[in-house]
Amino acid sequence: MKFLKYPFWILYRIWFYILVIIPIIILMPVLLVVVSRDKWYPAFFRIARLWAKFILIGMGFRWIIKKEQFLEKGKSYMFIANHTSMIDIMLMLVAVKKPFVFVGKKELAKIPLFGFFYKKTCILVDRSSAKSRKAVFLRAQKRLQSGLSICIFPEGKVPEEHIQLDDFKDGAFRLAINHKIPIVPLTFLDNKKRFSYTFFSGGPGVLRVIKHKFLTTSNLTIKDTSTLNNTARQILLNTLQQDNK
Secondary structure (H helix, E strand, C coil), X not given: CHHHHHHHHHHHHHXXXXXXXXXXHHCHHHHHHXXXXXXXXXXXXXXXXXXXXXXXXXXXEEEEEEECCCCCCCCCCEEEECCCECCHHHHHHXXXXXXXXXXXXXXXXXXXXXXXXXXXXXXXXXXXXXXXXXXXXXXXXXXXXXXXXXXXXXXCCCCCXXXXXXXXXXXXXXXXXXXXXXXXXXXXXXXXXXXXXXXXXXXXXXXXXXXXXXXXXXXXXXXHHHHHHHXXXXXXXXXXXXXXX
16 A cells, blocks of 8 residues: 555655745745845854744744753854755754754755755755865864854764764864864754655654753863764764664
């Protein structure tokens, strides 16, 4: 009987892209203004959060966010999470109210319309280029100095469907140590089930997020990068495994 769901899944995917595009088209004049100056980024971020909520609600999702520790006003952070779905970006925007900047792969800048604003507002990285990776540190430093935070999906890509949590790249942890900012690990428990990259799958429902206790970097050096990486990954992996029991 599974084949009876195929028409729903096809329409559900099409509907997602419609929801992504409609607000961008409607708000185009405003978006062009707020991305024209770096100092106006917080205004863009507020609009992006509304865009994310519009998409998630339109897809029939509701979210539950459990916070083990609360963010402090006026402080910058490094947000990390597991990466399993196209809605990870939207859920991160909903889960974190404090303005942050995504560090993401440059390939997404090629997506029509969305890619333009992605390129204007995010820190792009070419993981095959050492020069590009170095430039990320400089751009991230500039953003942190302006009072913003950073968000990275440390797996570096969406892993294959059977992989619960892939190995983490070191970039997020090096940045956090260099700039002495706390790491905030988040676990997305339901994104893969609700809207993974497997085309014929998914559906409306609850998206649960756990915002774990922060990992401090104030007393760490670059030599501690690997340990910090493993500690953060284990927090997310343990949470995912316990949820699947």
